[in-house]
Amino acid sequence: MADVIERAAVMVGGVEISPAVIAAEAQNHPAGDADVAWQSAAEALAIKHMLLAEADRLGIEASEIEDAEGRKLAGEDARIEALLAQEVTVPEANEAEARRFYAQHQDRFASEALVEAEHILLSASPDDTLAYNMALSDARGLIRQLKAEPDSFARLAHEYSACPSKEQGGNLGQIGEGQTVAEFEEALFALGEGELCREPVRSRFGVHVIRAVRRAESQQLPFEAVAASIRTYLEEASYRRAVAQYLSILAGRIEIEGVELPVAQGPLVQ
Incomplete structure (x- = not known):
């Protein structure tokens, strides 16, 4: 008989995430090692449950939100997006920041030979x-x-x-x-x-x-030709950092067992 792998229960705010649910989610986290896939799935679900718990605390309801492809998000995903939209704000990248990035990475902004x-x-x-x-x-x-x-x-x-x-x-x-x-x-x-x-x-x-x-031959593209894409890149990178820090702050406020999420000690900084 094959050995049964015993894994620690995954709890978020005193509520257990079913092993069956984690096993189903693991299919979305392909990895060469079953334990790695399980761990990735458990972390993803812990984050989802943590965000939904925070949406409950703040009374955030699902709203009409679409993804990048124009598809309407399901209820839980829509609530999470509404929560992040409310709690995580990122200032627009200004021209000075965009020009500084352009000057530091000019090799990225050249036409292809x-x-x-x-x-x-x-x-x-x-x-x-x-x-x-x-x-x-x-x-x-x-x-x-x-x-x-x-x-x-x-x-x-x-x-x-x-x-x-x-x-x-x-x-x-x-x-x-x-x-x-x-x-x-x-x-x-x-x-x-x-x-x-x-x-x-x-x-x-x-x-x-x-x-x-x-x-x-390859030619250097002028700043004006790439300014919009640079601003978009900087804002997306800033948003990802802000979301990661927001998640770590939430992880410090709620009891989580079975998985380890990074915990931030300071306030949210964009």
Whole structure:
């Protein structure tokens, strides 16, 4: 017979949260370890019960509240949102704060470098040494031909490429960082505008012949273009901190057993 895991009862304000309810909630907290999932579920439910108890104390009723997707919140969730809206306020981020954040994180506010790419894929598995070496040989032959006849790329792509882009003459459109395999990306971004890669590029998909068409280099975005998104980010971060502190203050006011929640010693500071 399997061992029965004994867990401490979870109590909030003298009221026990049923183990069956915690087990059901654990399904929303996937983890490699069942104890970790259980603990996460117990903490989430303890916080929910604590907030609902505070809503009861303050006489807060459910109101018509929708989530970010426009869906009406259920009664308990609506009461919790109404409680947080009443008890946790965050001042709007001003321009000075936004400009300071912009100055400290300018690398975040740059347009993405893009390269329009043309390629010919000679499909071969790296595990098939003979086929892969033949693809490399064919790719080198295509590169020699393209050096002699630069205008033949579309024709050769249509004839030899195993990529669907052959229907567009091998044109992949604009490629940004992280949009393709690392080997392809490294070779492509090292090319100048209109430059053909001198050597075949190997990847798990096979062997590539690559040419850069046009480049759009990364450019710093002006503050005015990102000011609104910076203010939104700062206000959301401030709200998360304020909610976390509010929860820790409530945890210091109510008796909680079976789980440990952080307890704040001071007043709520936004």
